[in-house]
Amino acid sequence: MKKTFFAGLIIFVIGGVMLAIGLGKGGLRPIYWHDGLKIDDPVSQSQSISKVDTVNIKGQAFRDFGAVTIRRGSTARVVVHASQSAGIHTQVSGHQLTVTNHPYDHDFLGQFSTAHHSDAVVITVPKSTQIKRLNLSGAANVVADHLKFQRVTNSGDGNLRLVDASIAKKLVVAAHSYGDLTLEHANLGQGLNVDTEGNLTVRNSQINRANSHIQSGSGDVILDHNRWRDVKITNSEGDVSFKDQLVRRFFKVKTDEGDIDAKIPKKQSNTISTYSSDGDVNVYGISRYHYGRQAPARYQLTSSDGDITVTR
Numbered sequence: 001m002k003k004t005f006f007a008g009l010i011i012f013v014i015g016g017v018m019l020a021i022g023l024g025k026g027g028l029r030p031i032y033w034h035d036g037l038k039i040d041d042p043v044s045q046s047q048s049i050s051k052v053d054t055v056n057i058k059g060q061a062f063r064d065f066g067a068v069t070i071r072r073g074s075t076a077r078v079v080v081h082a083s084q085s086a087g088i089h090t091q092v093s094g095h096q097l098t099v100t101n102h103p104y105d106h107d108f109l110g111q112f113s114t115a116h117h118s119d120a121v122v123i124t125v126p127k128s129t130q131i132k133r134l135n136l137s138g139a140a141n142v143v144a145d146h147l148k149f150q151r152v153t154n155s156g157d158g159n160l161r162l163v164d165a166s167i168a169k170k171l172v173v174a175a176h177s178y179g180d181l182t183l184e185h186a187n188l189g190q191g192l193n194v195d196t197e198g199n200l201t202v203r204n205s206q207i208n209r210a211n212s213h214i215q216s217g218s219g220d221v222i223l224d225h226n227r228w229r230d231v232k233i234t235n236s237e238g239d240v241s242f243k244d245q246l247v248r249r250f251f252k253v254k255t256d257e258g259d260i261d262a263k264i265p266k267k268q269s270n271t272i273s274t275y276s277s278d279g280d281v282n283v284y285g286i287s288r289y290h291y292g293r294q295a296p297a298r299y300q301l302t303s304s305d306g307d308i309t310v311t312r
Contacts, residue, residue, distance in 0.1 A: 050075075052097045191211050203226070221242075242261075272310060
């Protein structure tokens with residue numbers, strides 16, 4: 001019995017020493033399953049895209065492995081920094097770059113995944129290059145920074161953030177998309193016409209060359225320091241908040257169950273009409289449905305089952 005005990009103890013000690021040596025040499029590695037267990041080593045790839053003017057991103061699970069960033073750079077290039085389990089592939093055909101991923105089943109043994117980079121894919125575009133089309137599908141989270149597009153189409157459920165971006169023709173978001181849409185310092189030539197279940201945030205943007213229509217399901221709409229032509233916002237279950245919106249003619253908001261929180265400068269040209277069938281209305285500290293004499297009012301705020309609050 002004692003021999004068995006001491007033999008087991010010796011094996012345990014030797015095993016512990018070997019484990020320590022293995023850990024010291026990076027032996028505890030993440031693994032994934034793809035026709036058998038494989039070590040999930042990091043992957044770094046770079047490819048020239050000098051003739052590309054169309055970018056297609058079709059990732060199904062980029063949100064698990066990092067974002068896709070498109071930005072200005074000195075060279076036209078796509079760079080991948082991820083892990084093998086992310087299954088990210090890039091392909092150039094003619095003038096089109098297509099980025100896809102098909103992640104493998106993975107598990108991590110005592111170590112954080114090498115896959116969670118903030119930017120799994122970085123696409124750089126020189127200033128002299130214009131992107132005619134950006135097409136998004138699947139669940140890729142995409143950030144586009146300081147770029148000019150002719151058309152942007154998002155038919156997936158990933159988040160899209162456009163910073164200092166100009167879109168000459170159309171920004172198209174598929175009906176009932178669940179991804180969040182964020183526009184910062186954007187310039188849209190054909191207005192903003194979206195139907196989304198995600199949150200919509202627009203800040204410091206110029207959208208005053210065409211009328212806009214925003215249809216929102218369960219997400220919130222947040223607008224801050226924008227310039228519009230005419231805009232109509234319809235929201236089912238989310239809240240709508242806005243401040244410092246310059247509009248040429250009409251700014252209309254209608255919610256079913258959400259609240260409306262508005263900051264509108266108190267002056268004669270900013271006439272306001274409000275109505276809530278089952279909520280409280282407060283306009284500049286007073287419960288009233290009209291402010292100003294002009295009809296129809298420039299700001300028209302309606303809620304079926306929410307509160308309306310207007311402050312200066």
